[in-house]
Amino acid sequence: MIGTGFGGSAIARRLAGRARVLVLEKGRRWDPESFRQSLDPRYLNEVFDLYPGCGTGIVTGSGVGGGSLIYSMVSLRAPSAAFDWTDRAGLRFWPDEFSRASLDSLYEKVEREIGVTQLEWVRPPAPEDAWKTVSARDIVFARGLAAIGRSCDALPLALSGCRDCGFCTVGCRFGAKQSLDRTYLARAEAEGAEIRPRVRVERIGTAPGGGYRARYMDLDGGDRRVVEAPLLVVAAGAMGTAGLLLDALRHKTLPRLSGQAGRNLSLNGDLALGGYVPDHTTEEFHGKIDGSITYAWWDRDFTLQCVRLPIAVLAGDSTPFPIPDAEGRRWGMAYKERMRDLPRHLLPIGVLGRDDAEGVVRLAPDGTPYVNFRPSARTRGMWKESIDASREIVERGLGGKLLPTAPETHGLLGTVHPLGTARIADGPHRGVVGPDCEAFGHPGLFVVDGAAVPGPIGVNTSLTIAAVAERASGFLLERLTA
Numbered sequence: 001m002i003g004t005g006f007g008g009s010a011i012a013r014r015l016a017g018r019a020r021v022l023v024l025e026k027g028r029r030w031d032p033e034s035f036r037q038s039l040d041p042r043y044l045n046e047v048f049d050l051y052p053g054c055g056t057g058i059v060t061g062s063g064v065g066g067g068s069l070i071y072s073m074v075s076l077r078a079p080s081a082a083f084d085w086t087d088r089a090g091l092r093f094w095p096d097e098f099s100r101a102s103l104d105s106l107y108e109k110v111e112r113e114i115g116v117t118q119l120e121w122v123r124p125p126a127p128e129d130a131w132k133t134v135s136a137r138d139i140v141f142a143r144g145l146a147a148i149g150r151s152c153d154a155l156p157l158a159l160s161g162c163r164d165c166g167f168c169t170v171g172c173r174f175g176a177k178q179s180l181d182r183t184y185l186a187r188a189e190a191e192g193a194e195i196r197p198r199v200r201v202e203r204i205g206t207a208p209g210g211g212y213r214a215r216y217m218d219l220d221g222g223d224r225r226v227v228e229a230p231l232l233v234v235a236a237g238a239m240g241t242a243g244l245l246l247d248a249l250r251h252k253t254l255p256r257l258s259g260q261a262g263r264n265l266s267l268n269g270d271l272a273l274g275g276y277v278p279d280h281t282t283e284e285f286h287g288k289i290d291g292s293i294t295y296a297w298w299d300r301d302f303t304l305q306c307v308r309l310p311i312a313v314l315a316g317d318s319t320p321f322p323i324p325d326a327e328g329r330r331w332g333m334a335y336k337e338r339m340r341d342l343p344r345h346l347l348p349i350g351v352l353g354r355d356d357a358e359g360v361v362r363l364a365p366d367g368t369p370y371v372n373f374r375p376s377a378r379t380r381g382m383w384k385e386s387i388d389a390s391r392e393i394v395e396r397g398l399g400g401k402l403l404p405t406a407p408e409t410h411g412l413l414g415t416v417h418p419l420g421t422a423r424i425a426d427g428p429h430r431g432v433v434g435p436d437c438e439a440f441g442h443p444g445l446f447v448v449d450g451a452a453v454p455g456p457i458g459v460n461t462s463l464t465i466a467a468v469a470e471r472a473s474g475f476l477l478e479r480l481t482a
C-alpha cells in the first residue's frame with residue numbers, strides 16, 4: 001500500500017491480520033509533543049505538502065496519518081443529493097451503486113473508529129464536557145444567519161477533549177485530535193501491519209512475474225528499493241496518486257491504465273471568504289477551527305462553514321489590508337487601533353460546493369504533479385451565489401462588511417479537499433477504477449483515497465473517503481482469497 005490518509009488507513013486496518021500488509025508513507029511519524037504551535041514556513045513545510053498550479057493551489061497533509069494530522073476534524077456524511085449531482089454533460093458523478101443510504105452503515109463504522117463527537121451550542125452541565133462547546137465565532141455566525149431567517153448547525157468533530165488552543169491545523173499537541181495514527185493505523189499495526197515512514201514511492205508498475213511493483217526511495221538513507229506484491233493499493237491522496245499514475249502512463253509501466261488518470265479534479269467547490277463584523281468573534285488563535293455549518297443554500301449546491309483562517313489567507317494578496325477606517329483612510333492612529341483589534345472582528349467563512357470537476361493534473365518534466373483549474377461558468381455561478389449569501393450574512397445579518405474575495409482580488413483559489421483524479425466510474429472512458437476501487441485493465445491494483453471519490457460532495461471529504469475505503473476493503477479481501 002502507498003499512503004496513510006483516510007483511504008489507506010481504513011484499508012490497512014481491514015486487511016491487517018488477514019494478509020501481510022506493508023504501507024509505504026513518505027511523511028514522518030508524529031506524536032503530539034513533536035508538533036509545534038508555529039506558522040514558521042520551515043515547520044509548515046514538514047507537515048504540509050503544497051501542490052502548485054494555475055488557477056489554484058492545493059494543500060494536503062503529510063506524515064503517518066496523512067491529512068488527519070492537520071485537518072480540522074469536521075466529520076460529515078455527504079448529503080443524499082450530492083450523490084445525484086451531475087457534471088456539465090448531465091452525467092452523474094457517482095455510479096448507481098453509490099447513494100447516501102448505501103454508505104450510511106459504513107459512515108457509522110468510520111465515525112465509531114475515529115470517535116466523532118457532536119459539538120453543542122451551549123456549555124454542557126458537566127465541567128468535563130465543557131470542551132464540546134462551539135467557539136464564540138460560531139455563535140456570531142449563527143446569529144447572523146438567524147437575523148436573515150436561515151438555520152445553522154453545530155458540527156461533529158473527531159475530537160476527544162480539547163483546550164481550545166486554536167492550533168488544530170498544525171497538529172494537536174495535546175493528543176485531543178483523533179487522528180488516524182491514533183485510531184485506524186494504531187489498530188492496523190496492532191494486528192501486524194507494517195508501516196514504513198519516510199519512504200517515497202517514485203514509480204509503480206506491473207511486476208514481471210505477475211502482481212505489481214513499487215520502487216521507492218528511503219528519504220533518510222537515500223537508498224532505492226523495489227517491493228513486489230500480488231495486490232497494490234494506491235492511497236497517496238488525490239494529488240500524490242495522480243502523480244504516480246501519470247508517471248506510470250508516461251513510462252508505460254501500467255500499460256492498460258485509463259487515460260482519465262489525472263483528469264476530473266474537483267476542488268469540492270472550496271472558497272475562502274471572510275467578513276469584518278462589529279461583534280467580537282474571539283482572538284485569531286483560540287477555539288476550534290470549524291464549529292458550525294449552514295445548509296440553508298443547499299438547493300444552490302453549496303454549504304457555508306464558520307472556520308478560522310489566518311488573516312493572511314483572508315486578505316489574499318490585497319495589501320494594505322482592505323478595510324479602511326471610517327473616513328476611508330488606511331493610515332493614522334485610528335486605523336492602527338482598528339488593525340490591532342482586527343482578529344477579534346473577523347468572521348471567516350468556508351464555502352464547499354459543487355464544481356464541475358474541471359481540474360487537470362499534469363506532470364512537470366521533473367515528475368512533480370501540478371494543477372490546472374479553469375472554473376466553468378457553472379462553477380463561477382455557484383461561487384458568485386456563495387459570495388452573495390456570505391455578504392447577506394455579514395452585512396445584512398451582522399452589520400459588517402464582506403472582505404474582497406479571492407476571485408475578485410487576484411483570481412487565485414486554493415483547496416484542501418481535492419478529489420477525483422482517478423475517479424470511480426462505470427467504465428475506463430469516464431474514470432480509472434470501478435465501483436470496487438479496482439483499476440480498469442489492472443486486476444489487483446486499487447486506488448482508495450480522495451482520488452477515487454468521483455466528484456464534489458459539498459461538505460468536508462474525509463468521512464466519505466474512509467466510507468468508500470471501508471466498502472472497497474470487502475472487495476480487496478475477496479481478491480486476497482481468490
Ligand SMILES: Cc1cc2nc3c(=O)[nH]c(=O)nc-3n(C[C@H](O)[C@H](O)[C@H](O)COP(=O)(O)OP(=O)(O)OC[C@H]3O[C@@H](n4cnc5c(N)ncnc54)[C@H](O)[C@@H]3O)c2cc1C
Pocket residue numbers: 002003004005006007008024025026027059060061062063064065066067068070071072073074075076169199200201202235236237238240241244290416417418448449450451460461462463465
Ligand atoms: C488544513 C486542512 C484542513 C482540513 N480539514 C478537514 C476537515 O475538517 N474535515 C475533512 O473531512 N477534511 C478535511 N481536510 C481534507 C482531508 O484532510 C482530506 O480530504 C483527506 O486527508 C484525504 O485523504 P486521502 O486518503 O485522500 O489522502 P491524504 O490524507 O492526503 O494522505 C495521503 C498520504 O499519502 C502520502 N503520500 C503521497 N505521495 C506519496 C508517495 N509518492 N509515496 C509515499 N507516500 C505518499 C502523503 O504523505 C500522505 O500522508 C482538511 C485538509 C487540510 C489540508
